[in-house]
Amino acid sequence: MSGAALVYRGPASLPGCPEAVANLLAVSGWFDDVRYVGPAEELPLTADALGRASLYAQPGGGELRRAYRRLRHQAPAVRDFVHAGGRYLGFCLGGYLAGEPGFRLLPGDSDQYIASPGASVRDERDALITIRWRGRPRQVYFQDGPYFDLDQAPGSVVLAEYDNGLPAAVVCRRARGVVGVVGPHPEAGPDWFTDAGLPVPAPAATDLGLDLVDAVMRA
Known part of the structure; x- marks a missing residue:
């Protein structure tokens, strides 16, 4: 076990996204x-709260x-948390927020996969x-997630790639901390697919989400 994990839930997320990330972290065995x-939570997102945690997760959300x-007012606290040795985990919007405008945690930036050359998906639909x-x-x-355009940085690992070769999941060191980001949603439960009228894949991608958590915690 590695102490506490914090998951953002609020107006910069969408219902279901924080809960799916929290479920993934709860079964990971790390926390x-x-x-x-x-x-609106009992615990606000502050430097003090982050200082008592080992990982902060930013789930999917809107624009x-x-x-x-x-x-934006919490961005310095998140950045300081990572630079001091904390771990950041970003899913979809959380991956975008790891770049700019955002927390500026990446040795590079994030960008829209659907706008990249050779992307198999060209719109924002699920x-x-x-x-x-x-x-x-x-x-x-997947729902309009990012790819990651990173500078060559020691310790950076590309865990996954889109079909056009762009990074879809990355783990990298940042100062004394670690950043893990993913464009798609390996944390998605079966209801995500059925609600969107999509077939439920077999096997589920939960093991990929757990692999990402492991990679961030072991880095």
């Missing part, structure tokens, strides 16, 4: 406590600039896409 933070307006995770093809839930 003895998983708690939500946010403006990047709108979300960052909600979180989709089932195939990525290569550690070299193996897997189907995952």
